[in-house]
Structures are given as C-alpha cells and as structure tokens.
Amino acid sequence: MSYVSIRNLRKFYGTFEALRGIDLDIAKGEVVCIIGPSGSGKSTLIRCINRLEDFDPASEIRVDGIPVVPGRSLAKVRAEVGMVFQGFNLFPHLSVRDNVMLAPRRVRGTSRAEAGKLADRLLARVGIAEQADKYPQHLSGGQQQRVAIARALAMEPQVLLFDEPTSALDPEMVGEVLDVMKALAHTGVTMIVVTHEMGFARQVADRVIFMDGGEVIETGTPAALLETPTEPRTRNFLGAVLNH
Amino acid sequence: MDLFDTFLNVAVLRRSLPMLLDGLWLTLQLGAASIVAGLILGLFVALLGLYAVKPVRLLMRLYIDIFRSIPLLVLLIVVYYALPFVGLRLTSFASAMAALTLVSGAYTAEIFRAGIQAIPHGQFEASAALGLNQRQTMVDVILPQAVRIVIPPLTNNAINVIKDTALASVVAMPDLLKQATQAQALTANPSPLIGAALIYIAFLWPLVLFVSYLERRYHGGRRA
Numbered sequence A: 001m002s003y004v005s006i007r008n009l010r011k012f013y014g015t016f017e018a019l020r021g022i023d024l025d026i027a028k029g030e031v032v033c034i035i036g037p038s039g040s041g042k043s044t045l046i047r048c049i050n051r052l053e054d055f056d057p058a059s060e061i062r063v064d065g066i067p068v069v070p071g072r073s074l075a076k077v078r079a080e081v082g083m084v085f086q087g088f089n090l091f092p093h094l095s096v097r098d099n100v101m102l103a104p105r106r107v108r109g110t111s112r113a114e115a116g117k118l119a120d121r122l123l124a125r126v127g128i129a130e131q132a133d134k135y136p137q138h139l140s141g142g143q144q145q146r147v148a149i150a151r152a153l154a155m156e157p158q159v160l161l162f163d164e165p166t167s168a169l170d171p172e173m174v175g176e177v178l179d180v181m182k183a184l185a186h187t188g189v190t191m192i193v194v195t196h197e198m199g200f201a202r203q204v205a206d207r208v209i210f211m212d213g214g215e216v217i218e219t220g221t222p223a224a225l226l227e228t229p230t231e232p233r234t235r236n237f238l239g240a241v242l243n244h
Numbered sequence B: 001m002d003l004f005d006t007f008l009n010v011a012v013l014r015r016s017l018p019m020l021l022d023g024l025w026l027t028l029q030l031g032a033a034s035i036v037a038g039l040i041l042g043l044f045v046a047l048l049g050l051y052a053v054k055p056v057r058l059l060m061r062l063y064i065d066i067f068r069s070i071p072l073l074v075l076l077i078v079v080y081y082a083l084p085f086v087g088l089r090l091t092s093f094a095s096a097m098a099a100l101t102l103v104s105g106a107y108t109a110e111i112f113r114a115g116i117q118a119i120p121h122g123q124f125e126a127s128a129a130l131g132l133n134q135r136q137t138m139v140d141v142i143l144p145q146a147v148r149i150v151i152p153p154l155t156n157n158a159i160n161v162i163k164d165t166a167l168a169s170v171v172a173m174p175d176l177l178k179q180a181t182q183a184q185a186l187t188a189n190p191s192p193l194i195g196a197a198l199i200y201i202a203f204l205w206p207l208v209l210f211v212s213y214l215e216r217r218y219h220g221g222r223r224a
Ligand SMILES: Nc1ncnc2c1ncn2[C@@H]1O[C@H](COP(=O)(O)OP(=O)(O)OP(=O)(O)O)[C@@H](O)[C@H]1O
Pocket: A013, A016, A018, A036, A037, A038, A039, A040, A041, A042, A043, A044, A045
C-alpha cells in the first residue's frame, strides 16, 4: 500500500525539463533518502509533493489517496505533509514557541493554551525546551533547524519532507539535527529526505534513491545501492562523493 | 528693528494666533484623514497589484503610475473645479482629502509592495508548507515583517502629505496657510505668514528627525 504515489511526474521550467517522468511509491512509515548530483532535480521532486512547485497537469501525485491539486484537497495534503528546509525559514518576528504554535492555532483552531503546551512538548522532544522564549536569530543553526522540525511536527504530519536539512549547518552542528531525525524515523512517520549525509542514509533509510538529470536512475536498500550500485552513473557519483 | 516689526510683529502675531490655530486644526485633520485613508488604500492596491488576476494587477499598476505622475495641484483643481461639470460637487475639505488620498495611496502602494517583496521567499514557502492560506500568510507572517521595513518610507510619505495639505488653500479651504494669508491681508503685515511657516516646521521637524533616527537604526544597527 503506497502512501505517497507519484505517477509520471514531469516538471518544466520554461522549456527545460527538470523532472522527466518520475514514478515512485512510498509506503506509510518508510524512510526514503534521495541522493544525486547538484541540479539532478531532488529539491524539485520533493517540492512537488506538497506542491510548492506546480507540475505538469498530466502528472499525478497522491498523498494518502488525496490528489495534490490546487484547491481544497491541497489544503488537506499540506495538513498531512510537513517540510523542513535547508535554510530553516523560521519566522523571525515570532519567538521560538510562537513559531511552533502558529500553524496549529491558525489552521487547526487550537486554543492558545493547548498550542502552547504542544509547542513546549515538541521543543522538549527536539532538545531545546529552554530556548522557547528566545527569537530564532539568537539560536545557533543547529538549534534553529531543530525548531523548524518542531514547527513541522506541530501539525502532526504523516509525511515529513526534508530538503538538505544539514547542508547550511556548521559541521559541529550536523550531528544534533541528524540525531533528532533518527529519533523521528523510529516513530513511524513517513520521511523523504534529500541529503548528502551518506552515513545517515546508510543507518536510517529503508530505501535510497539515486537521481540524475531529472530521472530516478537507481533505487535500492542502503546496503545495495551504496555498496554495490549497478548503474554506472550511480557508481560515478558515489565514487566522487565518498572520495571527498 | 524695522525688520522685526515687519516680519515678526508680536502684536500682529498675537492678534492672528486664533486664526492660525483654527487653520492648524483643519490642516491636521486633513493631513491625518488623508494619511490614514491613503494607508488603507495603498495596502489594498499593493496586495491586489501583487496577487490579483492579471487584469486587476495591470489596473493597479496603471493607478499607481498615473497618480504618481499627476501634479497634486492639478489633481486638486480637477476634483474641485472640473468634477462639478459632471454633477459631482465636493466640499473643499472632501476635494482636498480625495486628491491627497489618491496620490498618497499610490505612493503607499509602492512602499508596501517593496516591503512585501523584501521578505525572503522562504517565508512564503514555510507558511504554505504549514498549511496557512494566503490571507493567514499575509496577516501572520509577511505583513508583521514588512511593517518594520516600511515604517521609515511611510513616515516620509506622511510628512509629504502634511506639507501638501497647504495646497488645499487654493480650493478655499481655511487651512493653516489660507488663514495665514487672510490674517496677513487683515493686518496688512506678513508676520502671520512667518508664524504659519514656523508652525509647519515645528510639527514636521520632529517627524523628519524620527525618520533619520529610524534610518540610522536600521542601517547602522545591522552593521554594529
Ligand atoms: N526556478 C527555477 N527556474 C529555472 N530552473 C530551475 C529553477 N529551479 C530549479 N531549476 C533547475 O532545475 C534543475 C533541478 O533543480 P533542483 O533544485 O531540483 O536540483 P537539486 O537536485 O535539488 O540540486 P542541489 O543539490 O544543487 O540542491 C536544475 O537544473 C536547476 O537549474
């Protein structure tokens, strides 16, 4: 039973075809890592899943059976799909707690008191309960990204999308964010993670997908894809990445 | 000595003060009403200009460009003297407020547009990904951040509106300038005009200083 189903996904920027007909099924609770060279379409692919990017009308994406098309059903999809960005995108005019509370209050109509409790619980879960009253710009990058994860979790999403969540971080802060993500992976939430962290993919992913030139080139278990890739392009890419 | 008697005649100033204060009161009312109406108009024009369907966006662009091009005095005279020919007769206050609001709205719309566009795209994306609709995104995320950016240029615009209220004297509105010219005629002495000029300066100088302070704080503060 696939929870996220992608059929013939094509995406054009003008005449440039960034995604060239992608088919993908992701099961509930599955953790999928997407790897590939720069410009291969990884970000574009996951941004189509909650329709931050429009895509070709002939393509079809469904989340929990709901078609990802503009209108009411898109609102439902976005309520089930959380996203964590490379650049955090926290709201700078709101305290950390208010960042987490905003969506439950506005989208769900949760009371201020309830949303506050929820926020404190989530902030504790990502290990920054004591920073709740600060503003995002006063936190380190790793802390900001953990706030962003808590903010996404506040809508109790069934699917979490991560677009290179650790790429903007200083090396010493990568670990704390990956640890939070590892803990999440064991809670049964479906995760789709674009990453260059091969260690994370190897340890946590159920499946790794290699993309190049807007296509899925190869997919397999971490062991199979990372240790014994069959496609030459995959081998080239891994050779280049692992030698650095 | 002579110069003082001519331009800063205390007796004349004292005699014309009530007239000047009446004029000041009207000037402030006209300025405040036009500023507030212009802000509301400008915000809506900016939002429609950014997010409405294409024909409406073009219409907003047209409005902004036209009312930034037309001299305020010309607009005011058109509203007051030309509109009655098509049956629309406005009082001098209403004419002045309409002209000031239309022009201020055009400038304000540009200021809001720039403020909204200065907000990083990631803020819109994070809001959309969380499921906020367009209105919630604006009200809860974008506008609170844009307001900080637009306060200095909006204050500048407010200064211009208050200055421009003086043009209302040409449509016979007894504002500060008009009262001053009338007092000058009555007393056969130009001191009331100097008095009016000093009152304008006294009101606007603090606003000018406020803008400089904000600009220093925003630009200087970043670097520090
Ligand atoms: N807004 C845009 N307009 C035009 N082309 C774009 C746009 N966004 C992305 N592209 C192009 O689409 C292709 C895929 O981009 P995408 O950002 O999905 O790659 P990526 O795999 O995420 O790369 P990276 O590892 O650098 O993040 C690239 O060739 C990129 O130049």
